[in-house]
Amino acid sequence: MTATTIPNSPAQTADTSLTTSTRQPAGLKVIFFTEMWERFSYYGMRALLVLYLVNALGYDRQNALALYGLYTGLVYLTPMIGGALADKYLGKRRAAVIGAAVMMLGHFAMAFEPLLHLALGLLIVGNGFFKANTTSMVGDLYNGESDPRRAGGYSIFYMGINLGAFLAPVVAGTLGEKLGWHFGFGAAGVGMALGLVQLLWGQRLLGRAGLMPHQEAIGARDIGLILSWTGASVALVYGVINAWAFVGPWHAALAAPVRVLLNVGVIAAILWVIARPSKDVKYEPLTRADLGRVLGIIIVMFFVIAFWTGFEQAGGTMTLFADKQTEREMFGFTVPASLFQSINPLIIVLMAPVFALIWTRLDQSRFALPDTAKQALGMIVLGLGFLVMAQAQNLADLNGKVGAQWLAIVYVIHTIGELMLSPVGLAMVSRIAPARLAAMLMGVWFLSSAAANYLAGTLEHMLEGSGLPLYPFLASMAIGAGIVLLLITPLLSRLMGLRKSA
Known part of the structure; x- marks a missing residue:
């Protein structure tokens, strides 16, 4: 096979006639509804x-939160591996x-008690293939990193995520609670089938988004490939x-630092095997600017x-608070405890369209804030919500x-913080990541969620006896982290070559 040289700059896959327009690419609605159902x-x-x-199932509080933390943590760890596989072998769309x-x-398997662990495993592996790649595909719809529609597009994409979450x-x-x-x-499971x-x-609206240079849109010829990888996932x-x-x-008997080093080593080895350079494809070497951007993403x-350690309390301690310590009788109807989780996505x-408009207008003005400053303010807002939750x-x-009303107020405050942090972070990674590492770095970005989800499930137990x-x-943790990130924003902007959002 003839060696191919692939540049590091983001590929331009969108219609260039729309570069100066505020109209979003047609393919955005496809990924919007796909992500909504997922x-x-x-x-x-x-x-x-x-x-x-x-x-x-009779789990006690500590073990239930621990399993929740392990599951949600792994769900956000595997996208790094799935992103690397997509970058090198599969392409994002496949x-x-x-x-x-x-x-x-996995979702259909959850309907059967004996298949609980199999179901959770399939959801973890499947999300690894899906999450980073659909998120990164949004970036493929735009004309390079300077396209002014990108930040607004990610806010709209984020609205699709939360429509499904609502x-x-x-x-x-x-x-589940009533029937x-x-x-x-x-x-x-039905929702996931509709997303697929x-x-x-x-696909016809996606153009080349999510496809490798030699690939065409997914068709009947790809059925064998898809079934093979699906079957291999079940076997894994x-x-x-x-x-x-x-x-x-044996693993549990090791000291905690040794376990951490061992786990990191295994993950690093897997990534090295997947992402090591191919003999058939020659890449331009990463420039100093590229390395600065990668380092900046990792620091943020x-x-x-x-x-996310705070925010993901929503599915654990805050859900149990809704179930056990919240008055849920309204007009003769007992509100399901799980229903409180709909406040955030609602x-x-x-508000997502409002924030999309604000960021687009602000980023085109002389008052533009660096992405990291927006995210720092989001952390501070989250911390204010936990002051209300403490009361x-x-x-x-x-x-x-x-x-x-107490939980409702906290969810509203947390949501404002989320809108200042999450879609901005996704847009930042898609904009500045070197093209050949785009999906994998989106997966690396989700490592923050992986670590945070695990901490969210175990933090209550870790704090026992500490007072x-x-x-x-x-x-305190969220506000403190936000203040420090705000202080180092000028340094990060120089490191990533960004004076302001684009």
Whole structure:
């Protein structure tokens, strides 16, 4: 095969006639609805998982939160590997289809109690193929890093994520708590199937987004490839479950620092095997500017861990707070505890267009804020929400239960912080990542969520005996991290070659 030289600058895949327009690419709506249905399935399952473990399977609070943290942490770890596989072998679009198929199987498996661990494993592996690649495909729709529509487009994309997240507890959560857990998990599986159909059906609007140079749109000739990777994913999960029966006790016996180093080493080895240079493809070497951008992404990622560690309490301690310590009787109807998780995405659906307009107008003016400054302000806002949550917990400890308005206020404050941080971070990574590392670096970005989700499930146990209450600790951590990130923003802007958002 003739060697091909691939540049590091982002590929231009969109229609150049729209570069000066404010109209978003037609392909955005395809990825919007695909992601909406995938998030419906994910948040439908997440809304029920801790309640299902505690109220149906008899898990105690600590073990339920630990499993929740492990699952959600791994869900955001595997996109780094899935992104690397897409960058080198599969292409983003084929990887996303494989991921959707594997997750669909996982959600349907959740409807059967004996398949709990298999189901969670399939969801973890499937999300690895799907998440980073669909998110990175949004960036492929635009004309290079200077396209002014990009930040607004990611805010709209984020609205699709949260439209699905809003519908999930309303439909899957209510079905699970009122009719039976399996109805809720089954509804999540149907949602994932609709997402897969949407992605395949809408390919004509995507243009070249998500395709490698030699690839064409997905067709009948790709069925064997997709089925092979899907079957291999099922076999991998079965293998890991059986192997863990032998490895798990040995792994748990190691000291915590040794476990961390071992886990990092295994992940690094996997990534090296996947991402090492190919003999058939020669890349231009990364420039000093490229290396600065990669380093900048990694530095910001560590700060963002503080945000998501707090934010992901929504599926764990805050859901249990809604279930046990919140007055849920309204007009003779008991509001399902999972339904409170719909407040956050509802506010995002309503406010995302407003933030998209604000960022677009601000970024085109002399008052533009660097991306890292926006994210720092989001962390500070999240911390303010936990100050309110700490007061709600104090009142619940005194009186047994508190009014539903306390959780509603916290969710609204957290949502404002999320809109200042998450879509901005996604747009930043897609804009500045070297093209050949685009999907993998989007997966690396999700490492912040992986670490944070694991911490979210274990932090309450870690703080036991320390005298530090959970919610005041989270408030201090988020506000402190935000202030430090704000202070070092000028340095990061120089490192990443960004004076302001583009």
